[in-house]
Amino acid sequence: MKTLNVIAGIGLLALSAQASAQVEVYKDYDISEQVTLVTTVKVDANMLDYYLEGLRDTWVAANIVAKSLGHLEDFHIYSSELPQSGDFNLMLVVSFKSGMDLEPSKKRYEEFMKKWGEERNKNSRKIAKTYPEVRQITGDYRLREIKLK
Numbered sequence: 001m002k003t004l005n006v007i008a009g010i011g012l013l014a015l016s017a018q019a020s021a022q023v024e025v026y027k028d029y030d031i032s033e034q035v036t037l038v039t040t041v042k043v044d045a046n047m048l049d050y051y052l053e054g055l056r057d058t059w060v061a062a063n064i065v066a067k068s069l070g071h072l073e074d075f076h077i078y079s080s081e082l083p084q085s086g087d088f089n090l091m092l093v094v095s096f097k098s099g100m101d102l103e104p105s106k107k108r109y110e111e112f113m114k115k116w117g118e119e120r121n122k123n124s125r126k127i128a129k130t131y132p133e134v135r136q137i138t139g140d141y142r143l144r145e146i147k148l149k
Helices: 002-020 048-068 106-116 118-128
Strands: 029-031 035-043 074-079 090-096 135-143 146-148
Touching (some): 035 048, 048 074, 048 090, 048 118, 106 118
Antiparallel strands (some): 029 146, 035 135
């Protein structure tokens, strides 16, 4: 019984500590202007190379064009090395200077399409139609870094 009381007391202390923790944005931490989009993907077994081949000609190629135009800051692909990776085994990551870069813009669209070209657009659509055969998107995230002071 004494042990149970000690455990209950420790639990109450932990809860009261959480309740008293009050941090305030811009006083105790900052939120970055940079926005990072993360898409988590579960690629089927033995299909990673096939999927990457398609990404090279679609997602990567489009991001290279967008980056050259200053529409995004950077992009990356991350793959898990572990066979039991859970809900996803690949992450597609794109970073933007600010959330404003994600707002619709006719000017940016036309600028991109002029450089991207109609032929690449058609090819990209054709390749992307095969993606559901080899992968499943398991999540999309819009992230901002938090910097504690």
